[in-house]
Amino acid sequence: MRRSERLLYAANGVDLRVVDVALTDGGHVERPFVRMPRAAGAVVLHGGRVLLLWRHHLVTDTWGWEIPLGEIGEGEEPEAAAARHVEEQTGWRPGPLLPLMRVRPAEDVADCDHLIFVAHQASSGTAPAGGQEDGRAEWLPMLGVRQLIEEQAITSATTSAALLHFLTDLLQARASH
Numbered sequence: 727m728r729r730s731e732r733l734l735y736a737a738n739g740v741d742l743r744v745v746d747v748a749l750t751d752g753g754h755v756e757r758p759f760v761r762m763p764r765a766a767g768a769v770v771l772h773g774g775r776v777l778l779l780w781r782h783h784l785v786t787d788t789w790g791w792e793i794p795l796g797e798i799g800e801g802e803e804p805e806a807a808a809a810r811h812v813e814e815q816t817g818w819r820p821g822p823l824l825p826l827m828r829v830r831p832a833e834d835v836a837d838c839d840h841l842i843f844v845a846h847q848a849s850s851g852t853a854p855a856g857g858q859e860d861g862r863a864e865w866l867p868m869l870g871v872r873q874l875i876e877e878q879a880i881t882s883a884t885t886s887a888a889l890l891h892f893l894t895d896l897l898q899a900r901a902s903h
Contacts, residue, residue: 729754739763739797760836766808767795768843769888770820775865776889777816777848782861783881791866791874792885795840804841812845816863817854821847827891831883842888868893 727748735742741761748754770777770793778791796811798804805823812820823843830839854863866874871889874880880889 734758758835760832760838762836762838764798764804764839764841765795766798766804766811766841766843767793767884767888768808768812768820768823768845769793769826769892770812770816770818770845770848771868771892772846772848772865774868776868776871777812777818777863778866778880778885779815779863780861788881789861790878790882791880792882793842793888794863795842795884798841805843808841808843812848813851813854815854817851818848818863819851820845821849826888829884829887831887840884842884844892868896 729746729748731743731745733741733743739762742758743761744756744758746754746756777794779794780789781792782789794808794812794815796807796815798807802810805825808823809820812818820843823845826842826844828839828841830837832838868889871880871893875886875890880886
């Protein structure tokens, strides 16, 4: 049970906090965690391909494929945020978005909540915001996703969970027909 919580550091909408937790034996322990804004993203499909971003991960200094994802703005609906991030980050406008799943990729150390949608079509939109140094967007074969995960070209927990969840739904639908 939480006894108290205190802020250690805050910047760019992200807080580093410590929570004092009461243990069942009567003792207590302090646990650090990160409080982050909610985010929304989308698995966008078209013709058996999925729209992914090749991005640099600053903390680990690695590159990998990810779904478009970003912060939900104040008063913004999650679905609208997901559509906005897809277009801003990839230059593609997703078709109608349907809820896919909710992911908490680091629940023991962060309270980030990712709401993921799926779109079964997309149309060319505006040029993505940012420059080439921010990475690139590509349409990759959906059935190659598992191999990308095995090769560690996809390491994002949110991206892995969303793509594997969608693949499972796809395989179950095929098996029932």
